[in-house]
Amino acid sequence: MILIEQMQQELQELEAKSNLRKLPGILHEGRDVIVNGQRMLNLSSNDYLGLANDIELRRDFLETLTPETFLPTSSSSRLLTGNFTACEQLEQQLATAFGTEAALVFNSGYHANTGILPAVSNARTLILADKLVHASLIDGIRLSAAKSIRYRHNQYDQLERLIEINHTEYERIIIVTESIFSMDGDEADLRELVRLKKKYANVWLYVDEAHAFGVRGDKGLGCAEEQECISDIDFLVGTFGKALASAGAYIVCRKVIREYLVNKMRTFIFTTALPPVIIQWTSFVFTRLPNFRQRREKLQLVSSKLKEVLEHKGYVCPSSSHIIPMITGESSIAVRKAEELQRKGFYALPVRPPTVPEGTSRIRFSLTAEISEEEIVRLTT
Structure with a gap:
């Protein structure tokens, strides 16, 4: 008691x-x-674009389904029997749209942020995270074996000093930021972060586009598209549960990173995959995003x-x-x-x-x- x-x-x-x-x-x-x-x-x-209330869009999607193709559960993790064709097709769509080698889909933004950082970090990793990153990123940092330092919000002079001081002491450094911050609504200067990253061979950049995907950029791909730096970001993460009116999350990245996450990321390996019908809806809406x-x-x-x-x-x-x-x-x-x-x-x-x-x-x-x-x-x- x-x-x-x-x-x-x-x-x-x-x-x-x-x-x-x-x-x-x-x-x-x-x-x-x-x-x-x-x-x-x-x-x-x-629901930033108002798509969750778009009955016509919903009706058009339902017309593409039959009782045979309406699959409300995957019944398994993707590494067992839950790797449906719809998911692989969506990942190919994402990679093609972003111009990256590969993409990987997750159950949620929380799964992504709490799973990627522990998977790619070890005791010889330093994570430098913006002071105002989302709780899911903080949890991912805490679950990792890495040492971490939080730099003052959007203060890149301090971030650069931290990199200069530490880059020879660690095997890798990962800069972690959101593109649009979830509580203040302000933005990171992704081009400046890319510039800092490129000065050091062992620095990687992780950007969470949860609140920018669908909203920013000519095609709606986010701030990285808007600032023309997609190819310079090592871990470009976004979610489907906001502007896209669906559920789940993604990373677009190099092929070797995707393969590594499939083998090392616990929140990907040990969970039932998203229902195929949700993946199909995401794909349906994503195809129309530029419009x-x-x-x-x-x-x-x-x-x-x-x-x-x-x-x-x-x-x-x-x-x-x-x-x-x-x-x-x-x-x-x-x-x-x-x-x-x-x-x-x-x-x-x-x-x-x-x-x-x-x-x-x-x-x-x-x-x-x-x-x-x-x-x-x-x-x-």
């Missing part, structure tokens, strides 16, 4: 700090959610509008993307602001420690291409 009492005490402490999390009961109706009987515009979704340019432009337009209004109101807003934080500071203030917005019909959620550092609690607006400029005006008045 002592353990149960400790759990209860910790939960009470979280509640006292306004940091207690609870699973909400949500009904989804298109762009809207219904919570506690109230209909609200969803401003907390990762969604207007949606990407619309998303950029409404994002710029919201950032402009928040800054005019005096909020610090570091974002340069569709993820727009309204930083309030204290958790209690963020919770109160979220409740006010929900009463106005906007489902915007507070983000609190430990997801963000103490004193930086915020409302995190996660915009989609379906939102209108008029709704941005109504949100901010």
Whole structure:
């Protein structure tokens, strides 16, 4: 009973700090959610292009299926009997689109980030990770045998000093960053990171494009496409569960890296593969990704509008993307602001420690291409 009492005490402490999390009961109706009987515009979704609500796209996909080809489970890991043709076809699609030697698909971004880094690291590896990388990357670093140092957010002078000091002491150094950061919505300078990497023979670059894939670049391939450095990134990772309205994740890389991960990556080896029907849907949407340019432009337009209004109101807003934080500071203030917005019909959620550092609690607006400029005006008045 002592353990149960400790759990209860910790939960009470979280509640006292306004940091207690609870699973909400949500009904989804298109762009809207219904919570506690109230209909609200969803401003907390990762459906950046609005594809999850595109009934016509869904209908077109369903017409490609038959009872024989609708396979809702893989029933196995890929190394046993779960390596369906659809998965290999998607990986070839990805490699062709990105112009890389190979690609590998995973069950989720969390599987990718917690599996790749431990697989490619050893005790003679140093990981240099941006201070604000996602929790999944932090967990991957912790699971690895590597030593790690977190450099100040987007501070490449410090990163370069760390490389200079350590590059002769380690077999390999891996720089780890997101391209668009999940909480602040700002961006990494991938070209500068590539420049640093190229100065040293034993430095590799790992970039998580979870929030950029589908949204950035002429074809929607992400910031690496936009900054013209795909071929210079050793581990280019992205997810299907956000802009692509599906599930799973990928890496595009050299063929030898793919083969190495198949043999060494525990989160790939020891899990049931994604259902083939999910892989087929991902492939179906990915084929059409270059055609969604207007949606990407619309998303950029409404994002710029919201950032402009928040800054005019005096909020610090570091974002340069569709993820727009309204930083309030204290958790209690963020919770109160979220409740006010929900009463106005906007489902915007507070983000609190430990997801963000103490004193930086915020409302995190996660915009989609379906939102209108008029709704941005109504949100901010």
